[in-house]
Every structure is written in C-alpha cells, then in structure tokens.
Amino acid sequence: xxxxxxxxxxxxxxxxxxxxxxxxxxxxxxxxxxxxxxxxxxxxxxxxxxxxxxxxxxxxxxxxxxxxxxxxxxxxxxxxxxxxxxxxxxxxxxxxxxxxxxxxxxxxxxxxxxxxxxxxxxxxxxxxxxxxxxxxxxxxxxxxxxxxxxxxxxxxxxxxxxxxxxxxxxxxxxxxxxxxxxxxxxxxxxxxxxxxxxxxxxxxxxxxxxxxxxxxxxxxxxxxxxxxxxxxxxxxxxxxxxxxxxxxxxxxxxxxxxxxxxxxxxxxxxxxxxxxxxxxxxxxxxxxxxxxxxxxxxxxxxxxxxxxxxxxxxxxxxxxxxxxxxxxxxxxxxxxxxxxxxxxxxxxxxxxxxxxxxxxxxxxxxxxxxxxx
Ligand SMILES: Cc1ncc(C[n+]2csc(CCOP(=O)(O)OP(=O)(O)O)c2C)c(N)n1
Numbered sequence: 275x276x277x278x279x280x281x282x283x284x285x286x287x288x289x290x291x292x293x294x295x296x297x298x299x300x301x302x303x304x305x306x307x308x309x310x311x312x313x314x315x316x317x318x319x320x321x322x323x324x325x326x327x328x329x330x331x332x333x334x335x336x337x338x339x340x341x342x343x344x345x346x347x348x349x350x351x352x353x354x355x356x357x358x359x360x361x362x363x364x365x366x367x368x369x370x371x372x373x374x375x376x377x378x379x380x381x382x383x384x385x386x387x388x389x390x391x392x393x394x395x396x397x398x399x400x401x402x403x404x405x406x407x408x409x410x411x412x413x414x415x416x417x418x419x420x421x422x423x424x425x426x427x428x429x430x431x432x433x434x435x436x437x438x439x440x441x442x443x444x445x446x447x448x449x450x451x452x453x454x455x456x457x458x459x460x461x462x463x464x465x466x467x468x469x470x471x472x473x474x475x476x477x478x479x480x481x482x483x484x485x486x487x488x489x490x491x492x493x494x495x496x497x498x499x500x501x502x503x504x505x506x507x508x509x510x511x512x513x514x515x516x517x518x519x520x521x522x523x524x525x526x527x528x529x530x531x532x533x534x535x536x537x538x539x540x541x542x543x544x545x546x547x548x549x550x551x552x553x554x555x556x557x558x559x560x561x562x563x564x565x566x567x568x569x570x571x572x573x574x575x576x577x578x579x580x581x582x583x584x585x586x587x588x589x590x591x592x593x594x595x596x597x598x599x600x601x602x603x604x605x606x607x608x609x610x611x612x613x614x615x616x617x618x619x620x621x622x623x624x625x626x627x628x629x630x631x632x633x634x635x636x637x638x639x640x641x642x643x644x645x646x647x
Pocket of ligand 1: 297298299349350351353460480481483484506508532534535536562563566571
C-alpha cells in the first residue's frame with residue numbers, strides 16, 4: 275500500500291491549501307510531479323531554494339488568509355531555519371503553513387553518506403524549532419494524519435510538518451512534456467569537458483547526478499579520483515570553487531555546475547565576478563532538477579550572457595553540441611577572470627548510473643593532494 279498522490283493533493287486542497295511551493299526531492303518526486311501536472315499555474319511555484327518557499331508561504335497567507343504547503347528534501351531544512359525561526363514562528367509573525375519534508379537518510383534505511391547525519395537529526399531539528407510533526411509512510415492513514423496536522427495548524431496558527439518516509443507515495447510520473455534545450459547529454463558533455471581540462475585544473479562538480487557521472491568518467495578514463503564532488507550543500511558549488519581559487523591563486527579552477535544549483539544561491543555570482551578568480555564556471559543547463567525527477571527550473575528562458583557579464587564575469591560562451599564545446603573552450607580558456615560557459619544539455623541520464631565507491635573523506639584527500647601540490 276502507498277498514499278495516492280492524487281488523493282493527497284485533493285486532501286490538501288480540501289483543507290485550504292491554495293499554494294504549493296518548494297524545491298523538488300527524489301522521495302517526493304511522485305507528489306511533486308502530480309502537483310506540477312495538476313495544480314493551476316498560479317497555485318505552484320518551484321522556488322530557487324527552500325527558504326524562499328517559506329517566505330512565499332508567509333506572503334501568501336498574509337494576503338489571502340489561505341495556507342501554503344511547502345515541500346522539500348530534509349537537506350533543504352537548513353535553508354528554511356532562518357525564515358521559520360525569525361519570520362513564521364509563533365513568537366514572531368505566527369504564519370500557518372504545512373511543511374512536507376522528504377526524509378532521506380532515515381536511520382535504518384541505507385542512503386548516501388551526505389544524507390546519513392541529516393536523516394538522523396531531522397526529527398530533533400524539528401523538535402528544536404518547536405514545529406509539531408507527523409511521520410507519513412506507505413502504511414499511514416493519510417487523511418487521519420492530515421486531519422491532525424490541520425487541526426494543529428488551526429489551533430496554533432503556525433507551521434507544522436509532515437516527515438515523509440521513502441516510498442510513502444505511489445508512483446506518478448511527470449506527464450507534461452517539456453522541450454529539451456539540446457540533444458547533448460550531461461554525461462557526454464562532462465566527458466568532453468574532462469578531456470579538455472588541463473591535468474592541473476582543480477575541478478569542482480555539483481550536487482546530484484553530475485558528480486556521480488564525473489566519478490564514473492574518471493574510472494572510465496583510468497584516472498585516479500581527483501575532483502571535489504559537492505555531494506551535499508546544493509547551490510554552493512560555485513562558492514566552493516571561488517574559495518578554492520582564492521586558496522590557490524596560481525591554479526585554474528573548473529566548476530561544473532547545474533542550473534538548479536546556480537539558481538539556488540545566485541547571489542554568489544556577482545561576488546565571484548567581483549573577485550576575478552581564475553575560474554571557468556560551466557553551467558550545465560537542462561532547465562530541470564533532473565537528478566530528483568526532472569521538475570522544471572526557470573533557467574530555460576534566462577539570459578545567462580547578460581547575467582554573467584552584469585555580475586563581472588569577463589567572458590560568456592554558449593554551447594549546445596559537442597562541436598560548440600570544442601569551439602568555445604579555447605575562447606574561454608584564453609581569458610582571465612571568471613568565465614561562464616553555458617552548455618545546454620538534455621534531460622537524459624543512464625538508468626545504471628552508480629554511486630561513488632569511495633567516501634567523501636577519501637575524495638577530499640585526493641582533491642587536497644592535487645590542490646596543494
Ligand atoms: C538544499 C538542497 N535542496 C534539495 C536537494 C535535492 N537535490 C539534489 S540534486 C537536485 C537537483 C539539482 O538540479 P540541477 O543543479 O539543475 O542539476 P541536474 O540534476 O539537473 O543535473 C536537488 C533538488 C539537495 N540536495 N539540497
């Protein structure tokens with residue numbers, strides 16, 4: 275048994291939820307896809323980061339008196355702590371909302387290293403935030419849980435949370451066909467970029483499947499692990515790259531970023547531009563959170579040339595094919611300062627993509643050895 279996304283969605287609407295906002299999560303991908311397909315456009319906002327979704331929920335309630343449901347992976351809880359504590363909390367503006375949190379790394383459920391601690395401390399974090407919470411799993415009577423949660427929302431007028439276990443929701447696959455930005459896959463683009471990079475370049479790759487592909491590409495190239503894989507800390511890849519560039523000004527840094535990741539903390543871009551680091555920032559743009567189910571981002575319609583140049587980057591190039599990358603790379607490589615190479619890619623990924631066999635600690639050691647050599 276599992277919870278049917280359509281019934282759950284109807285149950286939320288029946289209880290006064292008029293806005294859905296959040297950042298996609300793999301455990302919530304069925305519910306997220308159902309919302310994306312079935313909520314009216316004005317009822318659903320995929321936000322840049324989870325804190326933005328809390329703020330949106332607050333504004334929506336202030337103006338309409340209705341509730342928002344804010345969905346996120348528990349990794350995103352950190353991004354919400356400030357607006358939950360100093361804005362929506364019952365001791366401040368007391369804004370009711372329902373948080374729907376995917377519980378990656380739940381104790382006893384095997385998961386990746388970056389999810390283990392976050393999974394262990396999630397209920398404790400909610401306790402510390404004084405947010406009442408209920409666990410939802412495949413066996414739950416979802417209607418009964420929603421009744422309790424909304425009774426509490428009505429009583430307190432403040433945020434409450436549902437902590438959602440793996441496989442709680444039945445399958446639902448995104449129906450809405452989104453146009454692909456190009457036919458080049460992320461993995462093929464990464465293979466070409468790793469081959470073009472110099473052996474001395476310090477490579478930082480972003481959260482999600484991009485880092486898993488980089489890991490496997492190094493194995494396929496018969497090379498030792500040497501890249502910093504940003505397995506957690508989504509949205510901070512470019513800032514890590516800036517820190518690396520500041521720590522080793524004599525070396526060139528190559529940052530392999532995603533559009534969801536860049537959007538999440540886009541304020542980093544003008545800071546990077548202002549420091550003129552020796553940094554090639556590659557934006558792998560599929561206009562989607564492909565790693566967690568392919569939910570759309572707004573990056574398909576953004577002018578990253580204008581953004582990069584306005585943020586102080588010295589150069590921008592666009593590529594949508596292997597030939598484009600081959601043409602753009604020497605132009606980018608010839609420049610100094612922060613440079614943006616936007617590579618438009620498809621949403622394709624291998625079903626048999628593996629996970630790094632080495633630990634984050636081991637990856638860190640190999641990266642540091644190269645960086646400090
Ligand atoms: C703070 C935070 N929120 C959400 C997630 C879940 N998550 C992991 S990868 C990913 C999508 C990344 O999208 P993008 O950068 O566009 O890369 P793509 O998956 O399309 O390659 C998300 C939402 C996370 N790890 N951390």
